[in-house]
Amino acid sequence: MLFRESAKTIAARALDTSLYLHLTEQFVHMHGHRPNAAEARSWERSIPALAAALNDAGLGEVEVILEYALPLNSKRADAVLAGVHPTTGEPSYVVVELKQWSQAEPDEDDPALCRIDAYAHPILNPIEQVRRYCEYLVNFNGAVAEHPDRVSGVAYLHNATEFGVGGLRAVELDNRGQMFTGERRGEFIDHLRVRLSDKVPGARAADELQAGRIVPSKQLMSVAAQEVREREQFVLLDEQQVAYRMVLNAVRKAKRSNHKEVVVVTGGPGTGFIDQADEALGAGGVLSASKEEVARAQYPAFFRDAAKLEAEAVELHVYANQAVPGLLQTEEYARAVFINWRPLLHEDVVEQRVTARLARQEIFCRAQLPTLSFVIEESVLRRPLAGWGVMRGQLEQILLHGQRRNVEIQVMPTERDEHAGLAGPFTLIETKEGQRIAYVEAQQDSRLYTARKPVREIEEQYGLLRAQALTPRESLAFVEKLLGER
Secondary structure, three states: OOEEEEHHHHHHHHHOOHHHHHHHHHHHHHHOOOOOHHHHHHHHHHHHHHHHHHHHOOOOOOEEEEEEEOOOOOOEEEEEEEEEOOOOOOEEEEEEEEEOOOOOEEOOOOOOEEEOOOOOOOEEOHHHHHHHHHHHHHHHEHHHHOOHHHEEEEEEEOOOOHHHHHHHHHOOOEOOEEEEEHHHHHHHHHHHHHHOOOOOOOHHHHHHHHHOOEOOOHHHOOOHHHHHHOHHHOOOOOHHHHHHHHHHHHHHHHHHHOOOOOOOOOOOOOOOHHHHHHHHOOOOOOOHHHHHHHHHHOOOHHHHHHHHHHHHOOEEEEEEOOOOOHHHOOHHHHHHHHHOOOOOOOHHHHHHHHHHHHHHHHHHHOOOOOEEEEEEEHHHHHOOOOOHHHHHHHHHHHHHHHOOOOEEEEEEOOOOOOOOOOOOOEEEEEOOOOOEEEEEEEOOEEEEEOOHHHHHHHHHHHHHHHHHOOOHHHHHHHHHHHHHOO
């Protein structure tokens, strides 16, 4: 959960602009980096639209849980409305998926998917998306596991007209999958009144949902492998369901036409895409067994061995003179790095590389925290890659990481007349077995040094660099100063 208040309070915060600032502050505190542009726009536009509808419905005391994290999953529902059912008097929860779309149409092969201009490939129909959020919530949260009728779902496309998105209703509609547009805002308000009482505050119902224990899921039982092959036994979310439907549709089309079909499905570790492909193609677990190799394949060939060592390292020490180290990069900065790559990368490859780079940052969340240190050239921090808006977010993220107990960040001032790192950037790695390794790369080529002599020489360079650079405290003050200049 990112934030929770009554609909009345959220509407008031939206009016005085404190809502966006508070959500941003909470997001940075929870995730260690700033929200991306799409999330920020949703907070500024979609959440006020939802709060206004609730208040116009007389439901100002309904509790609104924003960015509700689904249990044991990285997905977040835009909002969960918690209140009391006006007829039964029991807790009632409405999962809301908010979209700013003005136009969308169902995919010609599968109405569970849809197409919008912003994406080259099909994405999940928001009706299907919110339905699956509801099913997942019932499967995993003990507060509603025995009372599935307490959960309903709705997609609210507040910028859209019926002409622009009405075709999305080609998919099946039920209590957990409904859609309303801005043009039918009155119907949306009536729908909320049917599910939520205007006479009882929703705070207690929200407490109950958040206190619900994580129930054992079919997905987590000892027969998980068999259940993955039986699709109805677990709930696929968002990109997982899109990938599954695309593979399944391609297989059906190939059978009808007696021609071969090739579907390339990409996704970082933990997305579940490989299990879905294994199931749809009837591979009998062969694809699932290859997951580790596929995870490594998302990185450029020259970095794959280093990525494996990095993920398991107990110590990492990085000198960077060209760009902010990948472990510290924001999503926007990482995307700018790959967009500027030469030779040019295809858009899909750019997104794959960005996903892989952000996945590496899970190192900050490990139970056994590694020791991390970075020496970064001042020129890197002054180069406004993709503009100063992106660079400001990157500098703020560096400050946040610099405050971690296991991380030290130092800046090498440009004015220094002594410099031990003129041979280029490098990374020093210590494994859990105590082995010390040096990694260097240049022009899409790389080398891992394991022999003691070259590793010791690079360690000596790094020691001198740390002595020549600003101290960690001075470095964070320097980054704050840079932020103040813009």
